[in-house]
Amino acid sequence: MKGIQKVSGQKILSLPILIAVFINIQTVLAIEYNGCGDIAGMVVDAETKRPIVDARVKIVKTEFVTFSDKRGEFAITSVPDGMHEIKASMPGYSPEVRKIRVISGKTVDILFQLKRVVVSLDEIIVSATRMSSSLDMVPAFASVISSEQIISSTASDLGELLETSGFLQLRDYGIGSSSLVSMRGSSSEQVLVLVDGERLNDSRSGSADFDNIPLNIIDRVEIVRGGQSALYGADAMGGIINIVTKKPGGNFIRSWGRAGSFGSLGWGTEVGGKFANFSGLVSFSQDKSDGDFQFKDKWNRIKIRQNAQFSKQNIFANLDWRPLKSAYLKLSGEHYYADKGDPGPIGQYSPQAFKEDENSSLKLNYEHQLRTGVLGKLTLYGRDSTLHYVNPGIYKTDDIHGTNTIGGEFQTHILIKESSPLTLGLSLKKEDISSTALSERHRNSISGYGQQEFRIDIDDNALKLNKIVLFPALRWDDYTDFDAGISPKLGFLARFFRDGNLTVKGSVGKSYRAPTMNDLYWPEDAFAKGNPLLKPERSVDFESGMSFELSQIKMFPIRCSIVYFQNHFQDRILWSPGIGGKWTPENLSDANISGVEAEASLRISRISEAVLDLRADYTFLKAEDSLGRQLLYQPRHSGNYRIRISAENIWMQFEGLYKGRRYYTRENTKWLQPFVIHNIKLGFGKVIGTTKLSVILELKNAFDVSYQLIADYPLPSRQWRCKVSIAKT
């Protein structure tokens, strides 16, 4: 077996491993003095029979570990005689464990056929490279909110779920109101939000409202930080958030109910089924709240928030069909309706204002293995969204903004050579806006993109370097109403210390944000007018960092990552008074952003069962305009923590977030005070036959901290939640 790399416990040099070796001294002695044999074999995909590269093969309860090579082959030498359990694992696949007997002087051959997991794992990410990859094998720093985290949340919408998610800055206007997200010093318009790869940002306002994204449609959320226009085009200057919707998974029914403070009530049910080559899922949810929480106004008077009530309904359906073994068709649709009060800021209350949001979407995906190593994906989609805002108050408003989007995308993954997979894509989109403010506006675009990976296997014992991957990417966008041009990016990744999982990676690239329809076409009125000559905002960003896993410490596997990033924004669009005092947008200003993101997680487990999970992240952010002033609502320091203690049927979680000082005047003369919020959750789960019951109790803002994320928009004080769900398979 050429190219097999022999790795054993003796080759590991790092201090923690030496300690681990010392702890397991008896095992080591056994290796030295008993008879030994070898294990060799291969790891392949159970379905395609293609070799799986970099699968981890480990003899359970020992330090013997190795990885499969580019032919999927592996070998472990000098294994003590006797019975062993050997485990092969690979992110995206179900691990497989085999019992073998090693006989002195002989080689045991073994073939692992790993099955792809239907439910996505939190180690897998699609959006970072547009193809399914391990988080450690993408050139970006990314994170995934898994389906388990979503199920164990009492949140009703994505904005609420992201409150304690690391590296994000939430701009929450309160219960039932808009919830926007920024990252790495960007504005919310500079973060691209996708649903299964389809753009959600509203071209009229530029951002996506997370308050209007119900959780019942979401399987998991992928967050990729840093500029991504080379893969996704406009608006990906700060990063992207890709919402991966639920997929059918056999026959099941699941229902849940939720209750909480301020008259919050919600319920939902989803049903999945499978018949022949078809499988489907239908999910419905409804939420409402009176939103009448207490807050302190500027005179420190206790007041009740008025007109913060909301009611939301949502239905989501997904039908999968596998007409052939090599083909896959998916049809999904969603309808969402929300009716919300708009309470206004402190002092300028709008007790009669309300808004209605209505979104409908339909999407068709078709994937076909065109030939060995060539996968084609065709996506067709349509989306219709309407916002109706009424404020009969002093600024009388009754506006309807409708956006209709249709588009299509063809993407192909070409894997002729294992070491250089190629992704190519072409997309077309047509957006029509019908607005009482902007009248009829249209934007069409055509885009082409490509990304290739160049994987170079290296066996450098001196550097402990075993793999280098380069990720050049390029995208060209052409819009009917502004000039976008070409967005390039080059990513790199180097893996060291296979067993230590040290990965060094980074990228440099260009991104841009499209001027919004409001920016371009705001009709001339008494106070403002749009500017059709606006250019896109541009950015050049760079990041470099590393992540490593100390998995050798069996009882305390530690994962850490740290990244330095830098982003230069040019031609930022700012509204200011022009001739005649009318506010008009212009490409006026630059910004320099740099910072460090660090993350660490630790699992203290009892043999194989996790009992304590600790996770913390911290962000230092220097986001300054050209005069050296910190950008609005960008804290220099922020962080999150999570402590989860779990036993067989019960778990408890403490989580919290810290936000440092956030300025709300450009001159940095006024700021929101730093705060720390803690949430406490208690969960109980019990499986009885094919029925699973779970109960979650949560105390949000447990220490009753008064805080704001946007000046003059108070957020709820302490509140309780309870969620009960029952699932039958």
Next chain:
Amino acid sequence: MRKIFRFATFSIIIGLLAFLGCAEDEGTDEMPLEIAGAVYVVNGAAQTISVFDIEKSAFLSDISIPVGKWPADIKIRGDFAYVINTGDNNVQIIDLTSNTTAGMIDVGDGTAPEKITFASDTKAYISSNWTQSVKVVDLSSQTVISSIDVGVAPWGVAFANGKVYVCNTGVVYGDETTYGQGTVSVIDTATDSVLKTIDVETNPTDVVADSNGNILVLCTGNYADITGKIVVIDSQTDNASAPIDLGTTPSGITITKNGIAYITSFGGLLSFDIAASTLLHNASSALTDFAGGAGLAADIAGNVYITIPDWTGGGQDKLLVMDASEQLIGTYPAGGGASMVAIKQ
């Protein structure tokens, strides 16, 4: 000989450079004024007040007084400045001897107070833009004691002859902003009742009174086809003059001791001789050194202090000083969104 030639050449170059340097700065030298006092500049974007020492001709770098959201007016009475924070619905009282906040007057949620004027040391009137009313404030108890209904969207207020003159802009905001008849309500401060409502021009936003009892109403127009105008009301008869067309959209107004009203506009500073009822500088002959001016105020020597805000946040906000001969005599970097000005002498 060569040394002499080199010296002469060097001297000529230095002299030329010095001359050019002076020429560039002509009119913007920081010339200390021989009068005492302080100019209080409200920085609307930064939400602070900066203090400009007139005698030193410099901002006091160690003083930055925080104010509230959307500051819209500053008036000084005695040792106190009264700042209207429209977004906070309050009046902030600043003790000018210590430059600290001495009190707050709550005008009420959703009132949007805009401008303040004083009838006496104990009584003030505040226009409440969102409630179509004027709030009467007892300054000793720092509370609103009554409310007087006036016209649509009141803004500027001024006191003269025992009466308060209130600009009713007539502007109804919304999807389609409409400009109704601009009027001025005349309030008798003895009875706190409206004596008369006078029709003026489109969108009256500011009003000032001179020492002769003339009330100058600045009508902004509709920012499009209706340009700004000045209407003069005789506070004895409460009759309005014919409007004087400014030919542009004005911003702020002040009156000097010489009876000249100066008006800021995007194109430059306009001026109006009140006694002669004549425009001295109209839109086409505006003093362009002061283009883009917002707030302004005049000191007892006839110098006018004019703010030039940089609403882009680019840090180019300025305070300009114009002397009585209408020359620019000083340019000083100011705080973000420098706008309203008040002087204590």
